[in-house]
Amino acid sequence: MLSKFRSLQKVERAGVVAVIRGYSQENSYKTAKACIAGGVTAIELAFTSPNTDITIKQLSKEYENTNVVIGAGTVLDSATARIAIIAGAQFIVSPSFNKETAKTCNLYDIPYIPGCFSPTEVQQALTYGADVIKIFPSSIVGQKIISEIHGPFPYVNVMPSGGVSLENINKWFENGAYVVGVGGSLVGPGLKDDYIQVKHNAEAFHAKLQRIESNVVYAS
Structure with missing residues (x-):
């Protein structure tokens, strides 16, 4: 099992986390494979999809000892977090903060990324050891x-999710995003079994991210 530090390092290096909500186990798997083939190496598999734990286990074994990092999303409670971790999830994402889920992730040395929307929620999540704070839905x-969050919490890692697109991804990073979560604008075609388009979308996001990183390096 990866340590928390190594998992976070892989997520950060990926830059983009593909948020996948498949209509079947096979659909989730193929969509994830298309993202990875296109260069998006951080995959968040939502537990609203069928047999998510099986998909996590399959992909985690397939991409063991690579730069790919497989995580679980829409994790609402501690029991689901434990199922995901045992299956091989290397990070846990929730739409909201949950104390028991945080404790479980800490126990297993797995990064926890809860959704927060206020300073009170952010502070509570940090108190319980959250490693990254998800702002969801960030489009709002x-x-x-x-x-604004970095004002009172200058050290917090922020992952906007919901409303991030190829057109605005640079703005999120310019404003201090740690990583971004991307759903429909990346993996949407997968719901129509158009995995080729998912791969093309992933390639476009990967290329855009490389340009953003090059500009940051050049500017520094």
Whole structure:
């Protein structure tokens, strides 16, 4: 099992986390494979999809000892978190903060990324050891929310999710995003079994991310 540090390192290096909600086990698996083939190496498999734990186990074994990192999303409680971790999930994402889920992730040395929407929620999540804070849905608050959060919490890692697209991804990073979660604009075609388009989308996001990183390096 990866340590928490190594898992977080892989997520950060990926830059983009593909949020996958498949209509079947096979659909989730093929969509994830298409993302990885296109260069998006962080995969969040939502527990609203059928047999998510099996998909996590399959992909975790397939991409063991690579730069790919497989996580679980829409984890609402501690029991689901434990199922995901045992299956091989290397990070846990929730739409909201849950104390018991945080404790379980800490126990297993797995990064926890809860959804928060206020300073009170952010502080509570950090108190319980959350490693990254997800702002969801980020489309409601916009990119400036990150700098606002960094006011009282300058050290917190923020992952906007919901509303991130190829057109605005640079703005999120310019405003201090740690990583971004991307759903429909990346994996949407997968729901129509168009895995080729998912791969093309992933390639486009990967290329855009490389350009963003190059500009940051050049500017520094």
